[in-house]
Amino acid sequence: MRAVIAPEPGGPEALKLVETPDPTPGPGEALVRVEATALNRADLMQRKGHYPPPPGASEALGLELAGTVIALGAGARGWAVGDEAMAVVSGGGYAELAAVPASCLLPVPTGVSLIEAAAIPEVFTTVYDNMLLRGRLAGGETVLVHGGSSGIGTAAIQLARRAGARVLVTASSQAKLEAAARLGAEVGIDYTTQDFVVAAREATDGRGVNVILDVVGGRYLARNLDALALEGRLVIIGLQGGAEAEVNLGQMLSRRLSVAASSLRARSVEEKAGLAERMRRVVLPGFSDGTLRPVIDRVLSLDEVAEAHRLMDAGDHIGKIVLQVG
Amino acid sequence: MRAVIAPEPGGPEALKLVETPDPTPGPGEALVRVEATALNRADLMQRKGHYPPPPGASEALGLELAGTVIALGAGARGWAVGDEAMAVVSGGGYAELAAVPASCLLPVPTGVSLIEAAAIPEVFTTVYDNMLLRGRLAGGETVLVHGGSSGIGTAAIQLARRAGARVLVTASSQAKLEAAARLGAEVGIDYTTQDFVVAAREATDGRGVNVILDVVGGRYLARNLDALALEGRLVIIGLQGGAEAEVNLGQMLSRRLSVAASSLRARSVEEKAGLAERMRRVVLPGFSDGTLRPVIDRVLSLDEVAEAHRLMDAGDHIGKIVLQVG
Numbered sequence: 001m002r003a004v005i006a007p008e009p010g011g012p013e014a015l016k017l018v019e020t021p022d023p024t025p026g027p028g029e030a031l032v033r034v035e036a037t038a039l040n041r042a043d044l045m046q047r048k049g050h051y052p053p054p055p056g057a058s059e060a061l062g063l064e065l066a067g068t069v070i071a072l073g074a075g076a077r078g079w080a081v082g083d084e085a086m087a088v089v090s091g092g093g094y095a096e097l098a099a100v101p102a103s104c105l106l107p108v109p110t111g112v113s114l115i116e117a118a119a120i121p122e123v124f125t126t127v128y129d130n131m132l133l134r135g136r137l138a139g140g141e142t143v144l145v146h147g148g149s150s151g152i153g154t155a156a157i158q159l160a161r162r163a164g165a166r167v168l169v170t171a172s173s174q175a176k177l178e179a180a181a182r183l184g185a186e187v188g189i190d191y192t193t194q195d196f197v198v199a200a201r202e203a204t205d206g207r208g209v210n211v212i213l214d215v216v217g218g219r220y221l222a223r224n225l226d227a228l229a230l231e232g233r234l235v236i237i238g239l240q241g242g243a244e245a246e247v248n249l250g251q252m253l254s255r256r257l258s259v260a261a262s263s264l265r266a267r268s269v270e271e272k273a274g275l276a277e278r279m280r281r282v283v284l285p286g287f288s289d290g291t292l293r294p295v296i297d298r299v300l301s302l303d304e305v306a307e308a309h310r311l312m313d314a315g316d317h318i319g320k321i322v323l324q325v326g
Numbered sequence: 327m328r329a330v331i332a333p334e335p336g337g338p339e340a341l342k343l344v345e346t347p348d349p350t351p352g353p354g355e356a357l358v359r360v361e362a363t364a365l366n367r368a369d370l371m372q373r374k375g376h377y378p379p380p381p382g383a384s385e386a387l388g389l390e391l392a393g394t395v396i397a398l399g400a401g402a403r404g405w406a407v408g409d410e411a412m413a414v415v416s417g418g419g420y421a422e423l424a425a426v427p428a429s430c431l432l433p434v435p436t437g438v439s440l441i442e443a444a445a446i447p448e449v450f451t452t453v454y455d456n457m458l459l460r461g462r463l464a465g466g467e468t469v470l471v472h473g474g475s476s477g478i479g480t481a482a483i484q485l486a487r488r489a490g491a492r493v494l495v496t497a498s499s500q501a502k503l504e505a506a507a508r509l510g511a512e513v514g515i516d517y518t519t520q521d522f523v524v525a526a527r528e529a530t531d532g533r534g535v536n537v538i539l540d541v542v543g544g545r546y547l548a549r550n551l552d553a554l555a556l557e558g559r560l561v562i563i564g565l566q567g568g569a570e571a572e573v574n575l576g577q578m579l580s581r582r583l584s585v586a587a588s589s590l591r592a593r594s595v596e597e598k599a600g601l602a603e604r605m606r607r608v609v610l611p612g613f614s615d616g617t618l619r620p621v622i623d624r625v626l627s628l629d630e631v632a633e634a635h636r637l638m639d640a641g642d643h644i645g646k647i648v649l650q651v652g
Contacts, residue, residue, distance in 0.1 A: 134584070217575045217579075218575055221573070221575070236575055236578070236579060237579075239575055239576060239579060242575075243574055243575045243576030243577075243579075244572060244573075244574060244575070244576075245572070245573055245575060246570060246571070246572060246573075247547070247570075247571055247572075247573045247585075248569055248570060249543045249544055249547070249562055249565055249568075249569045249570070249571060249587055250565060250569030250570075251569075252562070252585070252586075252587035253543075253562060253563075253565060253569075253587035253588060253589050254589060254592065256586075256587065256588040256589070257586070257587065258460070258584055258585065258586035258587070259573075259578070259584065259585050259586075260578075260582075260583070260584035260585075261575055261578035261579035261582070261583065261584070262579060262582040263579050263580060263582070266580065
């Protein structure tokens with residue numbers, strides 16, 4: 001099969017579309033013929049050599065996929081050959097075939113194409129797990145989403161609105177803020193010209209926000225805590241602004257704040273399966289009832305993977321960049 | 327009435343037992359004739375001038391009390407004159423009379439005296455709120471309690487055991503560790519001679535603990551994170567080791583850790599009433615069914631308040647130091 005690997009760290013040109021052995025489904029695994037995959041920021045880090053695959057994961061890039069089940073390993077339950085499915089994977093999405101634990105597969109919601117489905121698993125699972133489960137965002141509360149036009153941002157706005165929460169977003173341009181507004185973000189903050197702490201306080205009568213979904217990490221930690229309301233929860237899912245920071249525990253204690261951080265990739269199959277089960281029950285119905293949709297900037301072919309990475313490096317996209325594989 | 331104030335910051339001798347005007351119960355308040363109060367570490371900080379009462383709180387020290395309702399303000403519901411009650415208060419426990427929001431009063435559990443009851447509200451409410459609600463300690467999990475022989479520690483051991491969790495404690499002497507063991511702590515760590523991170527990992531087959539209840543703060547932050555298992559929760563309720571610290575968000579993200587901090591005193595009456603309602607429903611039955619008991623080091627009279635503070639400053643007590651007022 002054809003698959004995209006990054007044998008040497010580097011820019012988009014470091015990506016190589018190569019012929020590799022077909023995977024075979026192990027016990028409990030389904031073999032999926034991949035119709036489409038999508039880019040995640042972690043893919044750029046992996047390409048640069050900063051985010052090696054966890055033990056046992058495919059050498060090929062790609063953290064999500066959608067396609068058709070074409071074979072089942074021993075003991076793989078719940079799926080039949082011919083079923084359409086989508087999944088978060090620990091690697092190997094940029095490939096024609098992928099062996100995926102059957103317990104981690106998600107059904108493709110009614111009315112969603114496989115191309116569209118490829119843009120769903122990683123960001124909606126990440127946001128559900130972090131903003132709703134860890135952050136416990138509730139109806140009537142306010143969330144601040146950093147990077148409101150990213151794949152994560154576009155998923156977060158929709159999941160927050162669906163939960164009955166108010167959404168504030170940051171982004172780096174008016175075009176991005178307008179895209180976020182169309183998805184339901186009530187307040188847009190251009191972080192290149194505005195102080196998000198001031199803007200978040202102004203938008204909440206001085207109280208601050210209840211939850212922040214953050215991809216910046218260290219560089220934003222103190223300001224994120226400043227922007228939280230009493231009992232506020234900061235959930236960190238990326239470290240684009242570094243991992244080390246000073247924290248003022250006195251501020252956290254007197255305002256009763258919490259900070260949680262998490263990543264999806266290195267979890268055990270059991271943990272991912274548990275999350276997939278909840279996704280299926282709680283989130284996926286939203287794609288059929290019209291409250292959720294994947295936001296896709298554009299669809300390129302697997303041959304165009306370097307161009308796709310260039311686009312994501314440039315950062316002018318809105319929503320997900322999808323690679324059609326099949 | 328007589329009450330203890332600290333007109334000038336200082337040592338135990340700075341405490342003055344003075345005659346002050348009787349409080350009158352405002353709307354929604356009950357007037358309680360205080361039979362006993364108990365010391366908390368925050369009282370020592372207030373005496374030293376580091377922890378001023380929040381706006382509207384009594385000038386007198388004391389964050390908890392037990393006694394008898396002797397009058398009710400307008401609209402004070404759920405209580406009758408003559409009822410015995412105990413409560414967390416934002417100040418004014420070291421006094422013969424206290425006006426307390428009726429919604430924050432707790433019933434004295436069957437079989438518990440008013441002297442014993444005075445040792446319950448602050449530590450059991452704090453531990454319930456932090457270790458069980460914020461920390462979500464669950465049956466089968468392991469908790470590390472710093473300061474296992476303190477009032478907080480003795481409450482935490484019992485509440486954790488009652489929740490079906492395993493308990494590790496730190497303390498500064500064998501006598502304190504033995505007291506903690508008698509309450510149900512399975513592993514005692516003498517932090518003056520042992521590295522608690524190493525000991526916690528050894529006691530958990532290398533995995534680390536699921537929850538840490540911490541009163542040290544800054545000085546322990548990095549080591550507490552090191553001692554946590556995957557998905558571990560650190561809950562900070564004191565800053566005896568400072569408020570400022572470096573945090574490694576990369577470690578938090580890859581191990582999916584969270585840090586929460588909180589204090590009880592400055593919360594609104596509504597928040598305290600909500601917590602009291604949950605205490606009443608979830609925790610108080612434990613004092614009648616024999617699974618929980620206040621651990622009291624000794625009982626002194628209100629006249630001996632300076633001696634009581636000296637004892638707590640010295641730190642050789644096990645459990646709570648109670649002041650009999652009535």
